[in-house]
Amino acid sequence: MATEAAAAGKPVIVVGVDDSEHSFHALQWTLLHFFSSVAPGHSSSYKLVIVNAKPTPSSVIGLAVAGPGASDALPFVESDLRKIALNVLEKAKEICIAHSVTDVEYEIMEGDARNVLCEAVEKYHAEMLAVGSHGYGAIKRAVLGSVSDHCAHHAHCSVMIVKKPKSKPKH
Secondary structure (H helix, E strand, C coil): CHHHHHHHCCCEEEEEECCCHHHHHHHHHHHHHHCCCCCCCCCCCCEEEEEEEECCHHHHHCCCCCCCCHHHHHHHHHHHHHHHHHHHHHHHHHHHHHCCCCCEEEEEEECCHHHHHHHHHHHHCCCEEEEEECCCCHHHHHHHCCHHHHHHHHCCCEEEEEECCCCCCCC
């Protein structure tokens, strides 16, 4: 756990992943820039921790199914959310293996991504948090809230917001 990385004396990088291409781009970018220069058979000078924030079933059902019967749906919603989280971490694991990075910790933490990622930074004593940018406009960001913006202001470490390059227009 967090003490293993600290005991090894390696700085920790936490990467937040969800089921978006933006978060997987952030993971790939982090692997390329912090882990790819490691010679085969040697370990990186960083410890990598990949965290997926799994929403609570009640937050997903929330306003959508208020009333009798909502509690009946909770076990099904919980099961679906767990499957999604496991699939996200499996895809992250495949990306890490493709980059020959195998010394990775994977964790699913329940709650709002903004809080979960800041908690993970504290738990693992991370020196850096990497997150993807969805590229929302001002209105959508104001309504949905920006995970990267929240983390940039509240995480107790450096926060790297990785933007996916825009497609180049064809001439």
